Amino acid sequence: MTQQNQTLVKLENAGVLVNEKWLVRGVSLEIKKGKIITLIGPNGSGKSTTAKITLGLYKNIEGRVEKFTNKIAYVPQKINIDWTLPIRVNDFMNLTSNLKKEEVETALETTGTPHLKNKDLKSLSGGEFQRVLMARAIAKKPELLVLDEPVQGVDFNGEIALYELIKKISDTLNCGILLISHNLHVVMSKTDHVVCLNGHVCCSGTPIDVANNEKYQELFGKDISKILSVYEHSHDHIHKIDGTIEKKEN
Amino acid sequence: MLDDFFVRALLVGIGMALVTGPLGCFVVWRRLSFFGDTLAHSALLGVTLSYTTEINMALSVFVISSIVALILLKLQKKTNLPADALLGLLAHSSLAIGLVVIGILATIRFDLMGLLFGDILAVNVNDIAVVWIGGAIILIVLKIIWKPLFASTVNYELAEAEGMNPEKYNAIFTILLAAIIAISIKMVGLLLITGMLIIPAAMARNLSDNPNQMVIFSIIGGLLSVIIGLFASLEINTPSGPSIITSGLILFILSLTKIKKKSQLNN
Numbered sequence: 279m280t281q282q283n284q285t286l287v288k289l290e291n292a293g294v295l296v297n298e299k300w301l302v303r304g305v306s307l308e309i310k311k312g313k314i315i316t317l318i319g320p321n322g323s324g325k326s327t328t329a330k331i332t333l334g335l336y337k338n339i340e341g342r343v344e345k346f347t348n349k350i351a352y353v354p355q356k357i358n359i360d361w362t363l364p365i366r367v368n369d370f371m372n373l374t375s376n377l378k379k380e381e382v383e384t385a386l387e388t389t390g391t392p393h394l395k396n397k398d399l400k401s402l403s404g405g406e407f408q409r410v411l412m413a414r415a416i417a418k419k420p421e422l423l424v425l426d427e428p429v430q431g432v433d434f435n436g437e438i439a440l441y442e443l444i445k446k447i448s449d450t451l452n453c454g455i456l457l458i459s460h461n462l463h464v465v466m467s468k469t470d471h472v473v474c475l476n477g478h479v480c481c482s483g484t485p486i487d488v489a490n491n492e493k494y495q496e497l498f499g500k501d502i503s504k505i506l507s508v509y510e511h512s513h514d515h516i517h518k519i520d521g522t523i524e525k526k527e528n
Numbered sequence: 529m530l531d532d533f534f535v536r537a538l539l540v541g542i543g544m545a546l547v548t549g550p551l552g553c554f555v556v557w558r559r560l561s562f563f564g565d566t567l568a569h570s571a572l573l574g575v576t577l578s579y580t581t582e583i584n585m586a587l588s589v590f591v592i593s594s595i596v597a598l599i600l601l602k603l604q605k606k607t608n609l610p611a612d613a614l615l616g617l618l619a620h621s622s623l624a625i626g627l628v629v630i631g632i633l634a635t636i637r638f639d640l641m642g643l644l645f646g647d648i649l650a651v652n653v654n655d656i657a658v659v660w661i662g663g664a665i666i667l668i669v670l671k672i673i674w675k676p677l678f679a680s681t682v683n684y685e686l687a688e689a690e691g692m693n694p695e696k697y698n699a700i701f702t703i704l705l706a707a708i709i710a711i712s713i714k715m716v717g718l719l720l721i722t723g724m725l726i727i728p729a730a731m732a733r734n735l736s737d738n739p740n741q742m743v744i745f746s747i748i749g750g751l752l753s754v755i756i757g758l759f760a761s762l763e764i765n766t767p768s769g770p771s772i773i774t775s776g777l778i779l780f781i782l783s784l785t786k787i788k789k790k791s792q793l794n795n
Binding site for chain 2: 333335350374398
């Protein structure tokens with residue numbers, strides 16, 4: 279199960295028709311173990327829909343979805359917790375799995391949120407909640423991790439720290455990651471494959487390929503598309519999750 | 529000991545409260561209060577069915593309520609109507625059909641008040657067995673499905689994405705609700721059954737900050753309501769079913785003084 283290049287999910291020409299409108303159509307992609315795939319595209323281009331197709335949340339789809347793993351963790355775009363439901367972070371961590379106390383604590387520490395363990399889930403700020411969602415997903419030790427805009431509501435430094443974290447997860451768990459980027463122009467450098475959506479697959483390839491692709495430039499305008507800045511990690515310092523920067527010793 | 533009508537009533541009430549406590553929490557969490565009402569209304573049809581065919585009342589109520597519940601789940605998928613409109617449609621039409629059938633069977637003497645409000649003081653040993661055995665089965669099933677059901681209550685898509693199969697467990701939960709209504713209809717009646725599901729759970733919400741705690745408080749609240757309500761009805765000669773619900777309400781009002789605040793400033 280640990281071999282590289284093992285396919286976890288495969289979409290072939292997948293599409294969803296809701297109320298006689300195609301939310302997205304003709305998407306083919308493959309997520310492999312240890313690889314990161316990033317979805318970009320304008321609002322309403324079908325990024326979240328594609329993620330949900332991948333997760334099997336749509337019953338009637340066009341095309342095919344083949345799943346080769348059941349160890350899946352999902353970080354949704356937003357999640358509303360009803361006031362009628364009293365639930366702490368610790369309860370939420372165990373939502374779809376039975377974790378040991380240490381596993382919960384380790385995962386929360388990874389995302390810089392160990393102090394939130396016994397807090398009411400509804401009392402968290404947007405950024406704290408994102409990190410708890412992330413911690414819950416990591417704690418499951420999934421083979422496939424689907425992240426729908428995991429950095430939203432997180433400030434810029436936190437964003438960089440989260441990207442570092444995603445890279446670390448990919449390295450340590452060796453899982454396949456499907457990442458939806460809320461920012462059209464920032465794709466983390468560790469991304470193996472970028473899919474640009476606009477109701478259909480506009481273009482795909484390595485980050486550099488996509489940036490130079492005519493269709494991508496057409497979609498977002500030549501001037502704007504130029505700033506597709508592949509985020510490179512600077513390795514001389516560490517961004518800690520609270521935003522402070524620490525010099526790395528070489 | 530079981531010869532005493534009051535002891536029998538207590539045993540039945542306690543058995544019920546043990547089951548309505550945890551089920552009621554899910555009813556509150558999932559905003560299904562009106563759904564419980566609908567099932568209770570449709571139970572009238574089940575009762576008339578049992579009068580005409582002479583099959584066991586709990587069984588016929590269970591069958592009819594389950595059918596209505598499953599029709600609702602289907603309609604929710606097929607139509608564009610919101611859930612509350614569909615619930616109203618099913619509640620009132622099944623109640624109406626029930627009353628029409630009663631009208632047709634005018635020869636049968638029918639204690640409508642007894643059906644609406646129940647008569648816990650008239651239960652026999654058989655009823656105790658139905659409540660305790662049925663209740664135990666409901667609790668065992670609920671325990672088994674607890675994890676996926678709770679996950680889908682918190683977030684349906686998350687549960688489905690991570691392989692918890694929420695659709696299946698929602699259907700099972702719905703059937704459990706039909707079952708508790710079936711076994712308790714004779715005791716507290718159609719109109720008060722949702723009260724037993726909701727009031728102790730609502731009280732528990734005021735006192736809890738995590739789901740397990742809420743379930744425990746909900747059970748305790750239900751037990752206290754039954755015990756206080758029954759003793760009150762004995763002492764001051766009030767109708768027993770409504771007395772149980774009134775006790776629950778008083779506990780709820782008391783719980784407001786200890787409320788775990790909604791405010792985010794209060795952590």
